Amino acid sequence: xxxxxxxxxxxxxxxxxxxxxxxxxxxxxxxxxxxxxxxxxxxxxxxxxxxxxxxxxxxxxxxxxxxxxxxxxxxxxxxxxxxxxxxxxxxxxxxxxxxxxxxxxxxxxxxxxxxxxxxxxxxxxxxxxxxxxxxxxxxxxxxxxxxxxxxxxxxxxxxxxxxxxxxxxxxxxxxxxxxxxxxxxxxxxxxxxxxxxxxxxxxxxxxxxxxxxxxxxxxxxxxxxxxxxxxxxxxxxxxxxxxxxxxxxxxxxxxxxxxxxxxxxxxxxxxxxxxxxxxxxxxxxxxxxxxxxxxxxxxxxxxxxxxxxxxxxxxxxxxxxx
Amino acid sequence: xxxxxxxxxxxxxxxxxxxxxxxxxxxxxxxxxxxxxxxxxxxxxxxxxxxxxxxxxxxxxxxxxxxxxxxxxxxxxxxxxxxxxxxxxxxxxxxxxxxxxxxxxxxxxxxxxxxxxxxxxxxxxxxxxxxxxxxxxxxxxxxxxxxxxxxxxxxxxxxxxxxxxxxxxxxxxxxxxxxxxxxxxxxxxxxxxxxxxxxxxxxxxxxxxxxxxxxxxxxxxxxxxxxxxxxxxxxxxxxxxxxxxxxxxxxxxxxxxxxxxxxxxxxxxxxxxxxxxxxxxxxxxxxxxxxxxxxxxxxxxxxxxxxxxxxxxxxxxxxxxxxxxxxxxxxxxxxxxxxxxxxxxxxxxxxxxxxxxxxxxxxxxxxxxxxxxxxxxxxxxxxxxxxxxxxxxxxxxxxxxxxxxxxxxxxxxxxxxxxxxxxxxxxxxxxxxxxxxxxxxxxxxxx
Ligand SMILES: Cc1cc2nc3c(=O)[nH]c(=O)nc-3n(C[C@H](O)[C@H](O)[C@H](O)COP(=O)(O)O)c2cc1C
Ligand code: SF4
Ligand code: SF4
Ligand code: SF4
Ligand code: FES
Numbered sequence: 087x088x089x090x091x092x093x094x095x096x097x098x099x100x101x102x103x104x105x106x107x108x109x110x111x112x113x114x115x116x117x118x119x120x121x122x123x124x125x126x127x128x129x130x131x132x133x134x135x136x137x138x139x140x141x142x143x144x145x146x147x148x149x150x151x152x153x154x155x156x157x158x159x160x161x162x163x164x165x166x167x168x169x170x171x172x173x174x175x176x177x178x179x180x181x182x183x184x185x186x187x188x189x190x191x192x193x194x195x196x197x198x199x200x201x202x203x204x205x206x207x208x209x210x211x212x213x214x215x216x217x218x219x220x221x222x223x224x225x226x227x228x229x230x231x232x233x234x235x236x237x238x239x240x241x242x243x244x245x246x247x248x249x250x251x252x253x254x255x256x257x258x259x260x261x262x263x264x265x266x267x268x269x270x271x272x273x274x275x276x277x278x279x280x281x282x283x284x285x286x287x288x289x290x291x292x293x294x295x296x297x298x299x300x301x302x303x304x305x306x307x308x309x310x311x312x313x314x315x316x317x318x319x320x321x322x323x324x325x326x327x328x329x330x331x332x333x334x335x336x337x338x339x340x341x342x343x344x345x346x347x348x349x350x351x352x353x354x355x356x357x358x359x360x361x362x363x364x365x366x367x368x369x370x371x372x373x374x375x376x377x378x379x380x381x382x383x384x385x386x387x388x389x390x391x392x393x394x395x396x397x398x399x400x401x402x403x404x405x406x407x408x
Numbered sequence: 409x410x411x412x413x414x415x416x417x418x419x420x421x422x423x424x425x426x427x428x429x430x431x432x433x434x435x436x437x438x439x440x441x442x443x444x445x446x447x448x449x450x451x452x453x454x455x456x457x458x459x460x461x462x463x464x465x466x467x468x469x470x471x472x473x474x475x476x477x478x479x480x481x482x483x484x485x486x487x488x489x490x491x492x493x494x495x496x497x498x499x500x501x502x503x504x505x506x507x508x509x510x511x512x513x514x515x516x517x518x519x520x521x522x523x524x525x526x527x528x529x530x531x532x533x534x535x536x537x538x539x540x541x542x543x544x545x546x547x548x549x550x551x552x553x554x555x556x557x558x559x560x561x562x563x564x565x566x567x568x569x570x571x572x573x574x575x576x577x578x579x580x581x582x583x584x585x586x587x588x589x590x591x592x593x594x595x596x597x598x599x600x601x602x603x604x605x606x607x608x609x610x611x612x613x614x615x616x617x618x619x620x621x622x623x624x625x626x627x628x629x630x631x632x633x634x635x636x637x638x639x640x641x642x643x644x645x646x647x648x649x650x651x652x653x654x655x656x657x658x659x660x661x662x663x664x665x666x667x668x669x670x671x672x673x674x675x676x677x678x679x680x681x682x683x684x685x686x687x688x689x690x691x692x693x694x695x696x697x698x699x700x701x702x703x704x705x706x707x708x709x710x711x712x713x714x715x716x717x718x719x720x721x722x723x724x725x726x727x728x729x730x731x732x733x734x735x736x737x738x739x740x741x742x743x744x745x746x747x748x749x750x751x752x753x754x755x756x757x758x759x760x761x762x763x764x765x766x767x768x769x770x771x772x773x774x775x776x777x778x779x780x781x782x783x784x785x786x787x788x789x790x791x792x793x794x795x796x797x798x799x800x801x802x803x804x805x806x807x808x809x810x811x812x813x814x815x816x817x818x819x820x821x822x823x824x825x826x827x828x829x830x831x832x833x834x835x836x837x838x839x840x841x842x843x844x845x846x847x848x849x850x851x852x853x854x855x
Contacts, residue, residue, distance in 0.1 A: 132597035133764050135805050154804035160597050183801030187770040220794055223777045246763065265592065265763075268575070270773035272763035 090163040092116045092139075093173045105158035105169055106137055110348060118171050118181075119210050121188070121295050122247035123159035125350055130252050131159035134245065135184045136210060140177050143168035155180055178214075185215035188245050191225045191270070192296075199243065201297030203310040206349060207245060226270070233263075233276055236302050236361050237291060241273045244298035250274060250290040257354060258284040274298070285324055288360040292343045292351045303361055304332075304340035313339055315377070318369035324356035330375045331366075338364045344375070411637055413625040413645050414618070415661040418505050424540060426547040429508040435553060437627040441516040442561050449520035453623060455631030457643030462488055462579075462616030463694065463734040464809075465718050468623075474603040475521055476611040484612045485523045486588065487514060487620050489530040489537075490572055490579035494695035494756055495736030498647035499617035501659045503530075503537050506621075507544035513620040514567055515553060516627055521613055524564050528617075529584050532574035541569045576760035580808045581614035582606075583762065594762050595808035616734075618647055639665030642717035646732070652739035655679035668692075668714045668721075669706050672739065685741040689824075692721055693733020695753050696813035698820030699746070700730050726820070745839065746825040747832045750817060751779040757814035768811035771802040775818060782829070785836030792829045796822050 093116040109117040123131030138155040146166030196202040228241035254263035266275045313332040343351035422428040454469030491499040518526045572578045578587045582596035606612025642664035651657045656679040687702040709728040758772040803815040
């Protein structure tokens with residue numbers, strides 16, 4: 087059981103625990119943001135680089151620092167390891183740089199984006215970014231693609247976190263989903279834009295940290311902060327059947343997996359539960375869902391988010407290709 | 409002239425054919441090796457002090473000693489023949505002229521590592537070299553150097569040559585492994601390192617063509633004897649591919665420790681600068697390593713002569729030094745525009761980024777766009793500062809070293825030639841020829 091110290095707080099963790107997991111055990115105040123890591127998806131993480139931290143002491147056995155920042159989501163704790171996150175000005179600066187890169191080609195058209203209010207990129211840029219952009223070139227745009235009847239992909243908003251690729255790999259039987267091209271023009275695709283037809287494909291929507299993969303049955307029905315999340319369950323033969331229902335008045339507008347404190351699905355749900363069961367009668371209601379840090383109606387959080395200083399007005403252009 | 413260990417027989421007619429190769433002592437190292445145990449061979453290579461010739465300069469024997477022999481999993485040797493770094497063209501030449509040297513090295517190295525299945529992963533554009541290798545491999549099978557029970561020793565080895573699709577990133581060892589497995593060539597996140605979990609999740613060693621070929625002379629002469637060549641921790645000879653504004657571009661086998669000045673100006677090597685012009689700058693080890701101005705490449709900051717060795721080229725760190733890298737030696741005379749050259753490099757890294765991690769994916773593209781704007785005469789002084797911070801934000805924050813490789817040329821060009829960048833953005837009209845060149849390529853490249 088290695089003991090690791092993050093920003094001066096020490097914790098003992100099981101062998102094989104990553105720095106990010108250890109930080110989450112200690113608490114939010116030392117936890118780096120994670121845009122691509124997803125606990126339940128194997129080999130996720132390492133891509134976005136927002137979770138970088140400084141290892142100022144590798145271990146008791148080897149007290150040297152690691153010269154470069156490491157991705158905390160993919161680096162295991164060692165006995166006696168010392169890590170600096172928010173106590174390292176270097177890391178705060180470096181992370182600002184990463185956020186700037188993530189936003190460089192991002193439309194930031196939150197006012198017309200269905201994810202607004204529960205978008206991890208909004209939170210990230212608000213909490214870890216700078217309040218101006220230095221990117222002055224045209225941003226890349228893609229056409230929207232329908233992935234079957236329920237899911238829409240809008241690559242323009244994708245941050246290439248690879249989470250949906252891992253879902254396709256690990257949760258569904260046939261992988262019909264991957265990355266095309268390389269570098270700045272990489273895109274998520276089903277290659278032949280045929281329908282993703284699989285019982286668990288809807289989980290891509292939940293794992294997507296931004297508004298790139300959205301629920302077509304919910305799109306633009308309502309802003310999320312006008313809906314009420316309610317925990318509910320049903321007997322499902324395909325999945326755990328434990329969900330959050332999002333109500334507006336008496337109508338269930340959408341169904342999602344339950345999210346934990348870190349915005350991750352507690353358990354994945356099947357497409358039947360997600361897309362087909364939209365009557366209150368389908369469900370046993372448990373009561374109001376608790377609101378996670380990264381969700382919706384942390385309302386005044388959201389209000390701060392759209393402060394004009396954050397987005398230059400001329401960045402917010404509607405898209406021609408809609 | 410210094411010792412020729414790799415290129416000794418390059419002039420021999422038909423050396424690419426097995427009988428001729430054998431007449432010149434070919435496959436004698438293999439027979440010698442089979443008289444040793446695998447561990448003894450590893451020891452010879454450790455004793456030789458050979459450092460990886462693919463760019464990073466990691467000691468080859470040490471790398472071999474890391475391979476997991478305990479788990480009992482199959483082990484693989486993979487030869488990295490993806491050579492695609494701008495300025496580097498030594499491996500191609502070696503394989504083209506003397507394919508059996510590489511194959512003999514592959515057999516000895518595989519034997520040392522206990523690998524029964526090995527691969528040469530060759531860059532897709534080198535299809536004609538692939539055919540040369542295939543022919544040589546067939547000859548080696550025919551002669552009993554490959555296959556089952558090689559030379560009656562009971563050792564089996566299957567050797568395959570596999571072509572890549574022509575992506576620079578597939579030269580990064582874990583991307584290469586992914587590609588060899590038939591997947592998209594994305595670098596893996598390390599650890600685990602290939603020595604523990606590489607190809608098909610089994611222990612794997614990836615070595616450069618030249619590193620593997622060098623095992624042949626090491627076995628022939630003995631590791632200790634080999635270690636007498638060279639200087640300091642830079643042992644042996646190294647192939648340098650020299651290009652740019654020199655009188656005699658080409659491949660040179662040098663003894664490590666040769667003074668850079670002698671290499672550039674001696675008639676035995678580059679023969680001096682073309683047209684009697686003045687030397688302006690050198691990129692000493694392939695496009696990724698920092699560019700140095702003439703005064704710093706010939707002499708170190710301390711005023712000592714700079715030598716062609718891992719240590720001497722790195723003397724002064726990145727502030728005033730560079731790296732031996734892969735041995736791609738690019739010489740620029742006084743007529744060269746550093747800004748234009750940097751655009752060219754940056755365009756390359758943008759094009760070759762695999763796009764997995766955000767700093768490299770977005771940063772390489774962004775830097776290219778800024779340089780594009782500067783070349784078009786629309787740059788500002790702020791752009792130079794922006795380039796500087798962008799490279800800083802990429803450096804050290806990516807999954808694989810391609811991000812660093814994209815950042816270093818930008819950092820070093822601005823560090824040593826800032827005045828030229830400033831002059832360019834303030835007086836773009838002085839650089840019209842650059843713009844003309846640029847207009848020609850832009851339609852094709854920047855759609
Ligand atoms: C982007 C990138 C491209 C590379 N390309 C090559 C290459 O073409 N050939 C090569 O031998 N090594 C290349 N390398 C280095 C390899 O990852 C690896 O270190 C090398 O093959 C190890 O061989 P060595 O120890 O014999 O030098 C590259 C590395 C990076 C990051
Ligand atoms: S994904 Fe949508 S809500 Fe999130 S930052 Fe982008 S535009 Fe805004
Ligand atoms: S579509 Fe969403 S989940 Fe998939 S890579 Fe893009 S941002 Fe990540
Ligand atoms: S540094 Fe560049 S090439 Fe390497 S993994 Fe990241 S995006 Fe890919
Ligand atoms: S969360 Fe660790 S790199 Fe993305």
